[in-house]
Amino acid sequence: MVITVPSGHVGVLWKRFGGGTVLDPRRLKNEGFNLILPWNLVFLYDLRLQSFTESYNAISSDGVSINASVVVRFRLQRDAVPVLHQAIGPNYEKILVQPGIGSLTREVIAQYTAEQVYSTARQEIQDKIRNLAEARLSEKMMEHEGEEESYRVSMRDTIILYDILVTGIELPAAIMAAINRKTEQYYIAEEYKFRVEREKRESERKKIEGEGIRDFQQTVSQGISESYLRWRGIEATLQLSQSTNSKVVIIGSGKDGLPVILGNADTPGSLPRASTPTENDTLNKQTTTAASPAAR
Numbered sequence: 326m327v328i329t330v331p332s333g334h335v336g337v338l339w340k341r342f343g344g345g346t347v348l349d350p351r352r353l354k355n356e357g358f359n360l361i362l363p364w365n366l367v368f369l370y371d372l373r374l375q376s377f378t379e380s381y382n383a384i385s386s387d388g389v390s391i392n393a394s395v396v397v398r399f400r401l402q403r404d405a406v407p408v409l410h411q412a413i414g415p416n417y418e419k420i421l422v423q424p425g426i427g428s429l430t431r432e433v434i435a436q437y438t439a440e441q442v443y444s445t446a447r448q449e450i451q452d453k454i455r456n457l458a459e460a461r462l463s464e465k466m467m468e469h470e471g472e473e474e475s476y477r478v479s480m481r482d483t484i485i486l487y488d489i490l491v492t493g494i495e496l497p498a499a500i501m502a503a504i505n506r507k508t509e510q511y512y513i514a515e516e517y518k519f520r521v522e523r524e525k526r527e528s529e530r531k532k533i534e535g536e537g538i539r540d541f542q543q544t545v546s547q548g549i550s551e552s553y554l555r556w557r558g559i560e561a562t563l564q565l566s567q568s569t570n571s572k573v574v575i576i577g578s579g580k581d582g583l584p585v586i587l588g589n590a591d592t593p594g595s596l597p598r599a600s601t602p603t604e605n606d607t608l609n610k611q612t613t614t615a616a617s618p619a620a621r
Contacts, residue, residue: 328359328367335403336367337410346411348476350404368415370406374487375399379423383431389439389500394493395454397426397486405483408476412467421480426489429457439496440504447491455489462486 330336336354338347341364354367361367376398383391399422401409413420433453437446462481496504 326361326363326365328354328361330354330356330359330367330369332356333373334369334371335406336369337407339366339368341365346407348407348411350407353403353406368410370401370410370415372401372403372406375418377418377423378492379427380493381427381430383434385437385439385442386435387438389496391434391439391442392493392495393430393434393442393491394495395426395430396490396492397422398488398490399484399486402483402485405478408467408478409483422484425461426454426458429454429461430491433457439500440507443494443496443501443504444508447494451489451491454491455486458486458489 328336334356336359338352338354338361339345340347340362343365354361359367376396378394378396380392380394383393385391409417433450434442436453437450442450459481462484463479465480466477467480467483468477
């Protein structure tokens with residue numbers, strides 16, 4: 326009889342008249358075309374990377390019911406497939422892997438609170454489940470004693486566990502809302518702390534700026550005298566008097582004898598209205614010794 330083994334698979338030969346399962350891994354049926362006797366059977370096993378997703382209900386350390394979705398990725402060891410077939414059979418995933426992972430998931434989640442499982446401890450939970458699964462597989466043995474063949478094989482040498490991923494955590498709606506509110510309040514408090522720190526930095530900046538302005542004013546004031554300011558005033562007066570704009574210059578009426586300059590003399594209403602001289606004004610003009618203002 327012709328048996329075709331698909332890609333990535335291996336066949337375990339079972340002899341009806343030859344002792345049943347052939348445990349020698351060298352006699353496994355490889356990919357492709359294989360001939361067997363009509364009364365024998367070949368059981369196919371997938372050696373490629375496999376995965377399954379399962380949801381497990383667990384109780385957290387604070388008594389909250391949690392539904393965890395777990396993805397497990399694994400593959401079989403080729404040389405251990407005959408032993409696995411004889412000891413467990415083709416349904417090894419449902420018989421061995423899924424219940425074992427479920428038990429370990431519940432055991433690990435029970436060590437954490439619902440908030441930790443929901444937020445911060447997911448990676449740690451994944452690592453713990455995987456480490457515990459590898460340790461339990463090492464402890465479990467598949468044993469067989471027969472007249473012709475006997476074996477004692479660790480389950481860890483049968484299944485290669487790649488990783489265990491916790492892809493989803495479901496909590497009761499009330500618990501989830503409470504955790505979200507707590508997280509929101511935490512970030513609001515962090516925002517206030519940032520604001521206080523920012524105001525402290527701004528206060529320090531203003532203090533340093535004020536000290537710099539004070540030092541600048543002290544340095545500048547030491548080099549400024551009355552004579553220097555008067556000289557700068559004379560220069561400014563000369564520059565204004567030489568400009569093309571219309572202006573009125575009153576000589577000798579400003580502070581320290583500097584001229585007073587009135588701009589826009591040609592603009593209507595810009596010149597002061599002449600007042601009618603009175604007797605007092607005439608008397609004061611006769612008695613004063615100061616030079617009378619002249620318009621230029």
